[in-house]
Amino acid sequence: MTFYMERLESLFDRPDVVGIALFAGALLAGLVVQRLVFRSLTYLVSDKDLVWRSIVSRTRRPSQLAVLALALVIASSLAPLSARQADVVQHLLTVCLILLAGWVARTAINIWLVLYLRRFKLDAEDNLLARKHVTQTRILQRVANVLIVAIVVSWVMMTCEPIRQYGVSLLASAGAAGLVAGLALQPVLKNLFAGIQLAITQPIRIDDALLVEGEWGRVEEITSTYVVLKIWDWRRLVLPLSYFIEKPFQNWTRETASLIGSVTIFLDFTIPVQAVREKVEEIAAASPLWDRQVVNVAVVDFREEVMEIRILVSASDAGRAFDLRCEVREKLIDHIRETFPQALPRTRAEVAAVPERRSA
Structure with a gap:
């Protein structure tokens, strides 16, 4: 013991x-x-x-x-x-x-x-305000997290004497090491500042319907460096944040989700336009996709053999507008084929009688 x-x-x-x-x-x-x-x-x-x-x-x-x-x-x-x-x-x-x-x-x-x-619900029917706030806060959160990590890492590096200068350069972007890091991280910093600008100006938001690079889809995710666009056929288009600052694109839900769909049809001059107008109004009134805002039929152009008729119908969002346009096309062409088959586009030809030659 x-x-x-x-x-x-x-x-x-x-x-x-x-x-x-x-x-x-x-x-x-x-x-x-x-x-x-x-x-x-x-x-x-x-x-x-x-x-x-x-x-x-x-x-x-x-x-x-x-x-x-x-x-x-x-x-x-x-x-x-x-x-x-x-x-x-x-x-x-x-x-x-x-x-x-x-x-x-x-x-x-x-x-x-x-x-x-x-306080905001993205699954609401009118989610414009929710999309605005969700997009803004998520972008700012990611930017803030990146800044916090950068500050913490640089601060820790500044506590170690051998690498103190690198921490100072990372925090203040000063000196030769800061210039080298700035050049190497130029794409990252470019997208970081683009994210801040997107959060403030909000040209795009979560669940916005966009037409980008010839592809239509909805904004599925916005990170601190890139945007994920879910295309209509479920593919994903990934674009850097700076793209939406530097290049033009179409935003179909910028202020409101409502859209006017356009249907163009070419018919013979013999078609009674008023009958077409009444049928389009009947199709729109019977469709649950129409939002009861806009329906219009107008002859917008004449060509050698046909006239061009433009039909406008409105819907509450892009998906409904697309389906409504398809419905108008299908039902209108069925009606014309059954009621005015002679008004479908056709080629005219004039046959002139050739005078008989007298024998000598």
Whole structure:
């Protein structure tokens, strides 16, 4: 027994063992206190507002990191450490505090985003306002997350003397290293600033109907660097954010989802236009796709053999407008084929009688 006591006393005479023991004890005590405090706060905010419940539930991991940093402070102040050991502990403590600050910042942004977007429903029939706010907040969230990560990484690098200049260059974009990094990251930074501009001006939003590069589709996702367009046949068109700042495109739902669909038909001059107009109005009135706003029939051009009739019908969104145009075409051509078959396009020819030649 005396032998083991002597061995134990010899271990405690070593500074490194004392430091480890103090750190382990401080960490264990801190985790116990943190768990008790977290449970108490969870119970206290159980009947409070959703904001407080979200803050408490999302700060569990950051609070554990804070306990780790506090244990390092207590252990370093009590343990008999050398100057180098104290510097290492101090450096680890600084890194932990920086990571904790970045973690808390991202957590606060995520909580704000979730609670802010709870007021808007993308599946509503009139979701223009919801698409506007969802697009803006998601782009700003991604930009903010990128900036937080960049600041945290540069800050951590600045705490290490060998790579301090790289951290300063990354944070302030100064010096030769900053210029090299700026040139290398030019596409990333270009899309980053394009994302900020998109969030402010909002030429596109989530679920907008776009015509881009000859393809029609809806905006499915907007990230910090690219936009995913879900095309009508379920393909995905991926474009950089800068594309929507530098190049023209069609946005069919910029202010409202309602669209006017156009149907063009070529008929013979003998067709009574009023009869066509009445039939188109009848087809639109009977269709659940028509939004009761616009229906119009007009002769817009004459050609050598036919006249061009343009039909306009409106619908509440692009998909309904496309289906309504198809329905008008099908029912109108059936009606013309049954009622005015002679009015379908045809080629005219005039046959002239040749005078008979008299025999000599």
